[in-house]
Amino acid sequence: DAGITQSPRHKVTETGTPVTLRCHQTENHRYMYWYRQDPGHGLRLIHYSYGVKDTDKGEVSDGYSVSRSKTEDFLLTLESATSSQTSVYFCAISDRLGQETQYFGPGTRLLVL
């Protein structure tokens, strides 16, 4: 398995609070991605990174921000969590943009009350 960890694995929070999810990789892959998975919608891309300090928006980026200060870490922040952000969040990595498979982390289950 690709060396990808996500923390925390489970989190319960209240509406309006900030939340940060962390993705850590040991593969030295250049590209990192954050997805959310919801019943009826499948997986959707939130943000991705193509290098340290280089990020861009995905399909469902509203309400989320990201940061990547080191190759191995990609942080996803919900500035003010809402109930609609209750979801399972997956981090993924790849070494070449769009040309090879993405390797996924185990996911973070987030519940916003």
Add this chain to the structure above:
Amino acid sequence: KQEVTQIPAALSVPEGENLVLNCSFTDSAIYNLQWFRQDPGKGLTSLLLIQSSQREQTSGRLNASLDKSSGRSTLYIAASQPGDSATYLCAVTSGAGSYQLTFGKGTKLSVIP
């Protein structure tokens, strides 16, 4: 906008049966297509990746085909086993240099002993 559809949403078969999972996509200008497996509460595991110039890929009991012009892919599983029970996801990358995977909602497979 690319849309990926997987039919059926759920499938139950007896052990030992050969089976086919279907994936269709609306925009044939894809760069590659991938099949993933997801076990309950887990992340995604890549099974097969087919580049747009290829017609099929094989790995063990799995064979994936791609007909780009008709916007279809199939995943064939031979001699199914209870351990094959999982949700199978199809995803496409649209256009050279694209970062975004567009996922189908998956087919949940149950192999009955």
